Amino acid sequence: MSRAYVVVGNGVAGASAALAIRSRDAGGAVTLVSDEGDYFFSRTALMYAFMNRLPRRAMEPYERHTWREKGIGLVRARVTDLDARARRLTLDDGRALPYDRLLIATGSRARRLAAPGITDELAGLVHFVTLQDLDACERYTPTTRRAVVVGGGLIGIELVECLRFHGVAVTFLVREPWYWPAALSREEGEMAAREMRRHGVDVREGAALASVARDAAGRVSAVTTTAGETIACELLGVCIGVEAQVEWLRGVATPPALGRGVKVDATLRTSLDDVWAAGDCAELPDGRVESIWYSAKRQGALAGENMSGRPRGYAPPVFFNSAKLFELEYTTVGALDEVADGAESLYAPHPTRALSWRIVHAGDKVLGFNALGSRWDHTVLSRWIEEERPLAWVRENLARAQFDVEFGRAPLGEMRARSLPIERRSGAK
Amino acid sequence: MKRAGALQAVADDLTSRGPSAWLLSAVLLGFYLGLYLPMETARLLTTLGHGVWLLGAAIAAVTVAVHAAFARRDGTLSARAEAGLGARVFALAMATAGLSAWFARALEPAAHDGRHLLPSPGVTWSTPTLAALLGGALALGVFGMARVWRVRGDRGAMLREATWALVAAQLAGITLAYGTHVFDPGRAPAAGDHSLRAFGALLYLALDSKWTLYGLLYTCAVSAGGLFVLGRYLHNPYQVVRTLVVIGVQASFGFSVPVLLRLFAQPEYYLSYFWPLKIDAFYPDNILRDPAPFVLWSFLGSLLLVPVLGVFFGKRWYCSWVCGCGGLANTAGEPFRHLSQKGEAAWRFEQASIYTVLGLAVLTTVLVGLSALVGPHSALNGAWWSGAGDVSQWRVDGALRSGAIVTAASRARHYYGLIVVAVLSGAIGVGLYPLGGTRQWCRNFCPMAALLGIIQKVGRYRIRVKEDMCISCGMCTEYCEMGIDVRAYAQANETFVRASCVGCGMCAEVCPRGVLSLEQRWPGAAKKTAAASGLVQLRLRR
Numbered sequence: 001m002s003r004a005y006v007v008v009g010n011g012v013a014g015a016s017a018a019l020a021i022r023s024r025d026a027g028g029a030v031t032l033v034s035d036e037g038d039y040f041f042s043r044t045a046l047m048y049a050f051m052n053r054l055p056r057r058a059m060e061p062y063e064r065h066t067w068r069e070k071g072i073g074l075v076r077a078r079v080t081d082l083d084a085r086a087r088r089l090t091l092d093d094g095r096a097l098p099y100d101r102l103l104i105a106t107g108s109r110a111r112r113l114a115a116p117g118i119t120d121e122l123a124g125l126v127h128f129v130t131l132q133d134l135d136a137c138e139r140y141t142p143t144t145r146r147a148v149v150v151g152g153g154l155i156g157i158e159l160v161e162c163l164r165f166h167g168v169a170v171t172f173l174v175r176e177p178w179y180w181p182a183a184l185s186r187e188e189g190e191m192a193a194r195e196m197r198r199h200g201v202d203v204r205e206g207a208a209l210a211s212v213a214r215d216a217a218g219r220v221s222a223v224t225t226t227a228g229e230t231i232a233c234e235l236l237g238v239c240i241g242v243e244a245q246v247e248w249l250r251g252v253a254t255p256p257a258l259g260r261g262v263k264v265d266a267t268l269r270t271s272l273d274d275v276w277a278a279g280d281c282a283e284l285p286d287g288r289v290e291s292i293w294y295s296a297k298r299q300g301a302l303a304g305e306n307m308s309g310r311p312r313g314y315a316p317p318v319f320f321n322s323a324k325l326f327e328l329e330y331t332t333v334g335a336l337d338e339v340a341d342g343a344e345s346l347y348a349p350h351p352t353r354a355l356s357w358r359i360v361h362a363g364d365k366v367l368g369f370n371a372l373g374s375r376w377d378h379t380v381l382s383r384w385i386e387e388e389r390p391l392a393w394v395r396e397n398l399a400r401a402q403f404d405v406e407f408g409r410a411p412l413g414e415m416r417a418r419s420l421p422i423e424r425r426s427g428a429k
Numbered sequence: 430m431k432r433a434g435a436l437q438a439v440a441d442d443l444t445s446r447g448p449s450a451w452l453l454s455a456v457l458l459g460f461y462l463g464l465y466l467p468m469e470t471a472r473l474l475t476t477l478g479h480g481v482w483l484l485g486a487a488i489a490a491v492t493v494a495v496h497a498a499f500a501r502r503d504g505t506l507s508a509r510a511e512a513g514l515g516a517r518v519f520a521l522a523m524a525t526a527g528l529s530a531w532f533a534r535a536l537e538p539a540a541h542d543g544r545h546l547l548p549s550p551g552v553t554w555s556t557p558t559l560a561a562l563l564g565g566a567l568a569l570g571v572f573g574m575a576r577v578w579r580v581r582g583d584r585g586a587m588l589r590e591a592t593w594a595l596v597a598a599q600l601a602g603i604t605l606a607y608g609t610h611v612f613d614p615g616r617a618p619a620a621g622d623h624s625l626r627a628f629g630a631l632l633y634l635a636l637d638s639k640w641t642l643y644g645l646l647y648t649c650a651v652s653a654g655g656l657f658v659l660g661r662y663l664h665n666p667y668q669v670v671r672t673l674v675v676i677g678v679q680a681s682f683g684f685s686v687p688v689l690l691r692l693f694a695q696p697e698y699y700l701s702y703f704w705p706l707k708i709d710a711f712y713p714d715n716i717l718r719d720p721a722p723f724v725l726w727s728f729l730g731s732l733l734l735v736p737v738l739g740v741f742f743g744k745r746w747y748c749s750w751v752c753g754c755g756g757l758a759n760t761a762g763e764p765f766r767h768l769s770q771k772g773e774a775a776w777r778f779e780q781a782s783i784y785t786v787l788g789l790a791v792l793t794t795v796l797v798g799l800s801a802l803v804g805p806h807s808a809l810n811g812a813w814w815s816g817a818g819d820v821s822q823w824r825v826d827g828a829l830r831s832g833a834i835v836t837a838a839s840r841a842r843h844y845y846g847l848i849v850v851a852v853l854s855g856a857i858g859v860g861l862y863p864l865g866g867t868r869q870w871c872r873n874f875c876p877m878a879a880l881l882g883i884i885q886k887v888g889r890y891r892i893r894v895k896e897d898m899c900i901s902c903g904m905c906t907e908y909c910e911m912g913i914d915v916r917a918y919a920q921a922n923e924t925f926v927r928a929s930c931v932g933c934g935m936c937a938e939v940c941p942r943g944v945l946s947l948e949q950r951w952p953g954a955a956k957k958t959a960a961a962s963g964l965v966q967l968r969l970r971r
Contacts, residue, residue: 012901044941045902052441054907061901061920063772293900322898324941327664331943375943379896403895403946405937408666 013279020304588660654760743890745932882928
């Protein structure tokens, strides 16, 4: 008797789960349900599609025939009801979809901004998380002269870069005293801001949005900042983070236990029998909701394995991430922000170039690593943190973790290190 | 949807298989066919030029209509803006067609044998033509300098914009050399005259054959495109060094050195090409004809240098640092690199075709070599395509001993030259840039690439994938000119080497997470794979 697996959500968590299930259970029926798009696509590629550097189809990590060949059914629908007693989903077209094992991987949605003048119907208001957000951005851009982007993280700078690419004048409102304090020190945030200004972005640190005005057609016409300044604009981008997409579960026949996301145990099982959750919508036992690509991929694959085999616990490795802030490379490994008192930074900027590394350490113990302007092998740095290599040793061997292109090694010898205190952000969560 | 200037609109159309891309491809195909078909070059090209002009006008008109219709339907773009785009495409079509007609005139075969100086320039243009061309060059130069001035302070942008001025200078130079007597020495220097006066005739000498003009245009394209590439990737030292070497090799070994050799009454020898790409390097008649040092260089290069460097550095040392085909692809072809076919079907075709051509190259070489051993070679007259004009002068007196082999060798040599060299490497290889990406020849047909690919698979070169860092965005795959699905390896944490990879380094450049790196390492010295890491490897294929 073959099992019926249903995965709700075809983002990286859902797709990884479906493939993991298939690799363990060759005979089961696997169905991926999504109302966002027909095929799994890379959400992180949205910005490249917006900048015309990728056609939309190229965002799909697997060729379309893969799903057919793997026997993974794709259903384009929104799930409206979950009945765990009857083991059945109801879709928005009225169909019932029975399951034996269910994975909830509905990901996250852009956090909405509450301010006077902002309503759901406001034309010219965009987020930058879903395919539909991309549609909206592409629709509004040709008629936009100036845009205001509210944010201060990765998605914000991505949207800003895309708009600059299209020749739109952009004002970037960063509420915090410097750009992205959750990941960057003040010096690093200022380096990123310089990079943005080099590309013509009007970066305003310590500025938030107070209210929004609209024109007769219902489109954004201006925003007013907390500093009292009014900026005329035709597009307002809101990139203030994401939140688990679990609202749809509140009204279903048998809702799972919900917190900030769907509560799961260490094996990613929810409070309902035979229902798992993974990715951005899952709230881990310690209350964390991990909302980055790598966690979603890891959790999705683990959930898929646990649904089709002997369950294992979720044990994420040392944290790492990387990005490109306009042309500025960024790599981070370990803990930089949430560290105990007594930790400090060793910061080494290049005297002339946009290039730096920073090691966060408590005494001799290396906790984390941040680098801007050059490429690093996070696997080496993670290993050093796991092996508890002493600070002096790490400094001496730093070059071994470099990952720059040939002829392009960052000149570590020209970068003088100095100690910095860990500066706590005021009022940030 | 994009708000951008007129140039950007045309560039977008050109690099996304828009109407102007089809037009450009038609012009390039016509150019190559005209180049390789010797008898009726001018007539053919002029006819093609007219045809292309009409085609361009038709395509542009349809574009205007379709775009205007879409603009009305969507309401997101003003019909005026869209009609403007159509008009720009139309203008481009006119300009391209004009250029192709100019090529046709320039390539008109003058009465010469391709080896000696001409008593007078092959083509002289009328005053209005000259005025239009020189005026155009001047305007383009002023326009280019103005663009450079506008972005002063940003070195990369300045280099990119300097491309316009360089193209203008080249256009002016070629016009003066071909259409006027400016560089005309007045008379041909006597044989063996190596005086300065003979050097004054250098350009004149160089431009007497269509092949040299082709070489000049090719070098201009590589240098102008190279400048653009330098401007675009100034932040990436690998791309900077590689592009400088590519331009340098093309300007020297790919153009100046052969021209200088001819000036000194030596064979026009291209030292940067080896067997099997330069298949005639191993033809016995050429071996006997050419001076010993050149022959030695070809043999050592083909049999020793190529495989040894291939083992140590993969095929990139040749395919994306030295070779002229790769040089053009990575400079002038840069805007088209993403158009390569990515699917598995394209991969299967590539594997089938490239090793077939390698087999044909080996077979042809063996047959021709064998025929030299067994018979006379008066029949070997099929080398018109090689550019030298009369390479098969070598004759062996003696009885016809093995007619079948000689005939087969002659046919093989002729058809290999026609199909592989003329059609596949020239017409298809470059003519399809705007439609199928830049490395059609290198990927699907080049026997040298096939051979180097086999060596690369057992050598040290590989693309290292940083574990678990891939976000599957697909930029690496999209910008791989060889159509390798790099993402399939990167998202599976698989350090890999593919026979077709030419090591251009663009996957590493465009990766937003710095996941990829080109490296040389013996397979045994590779780091442990990702098996121990937390991430499940979803290895779907490959």
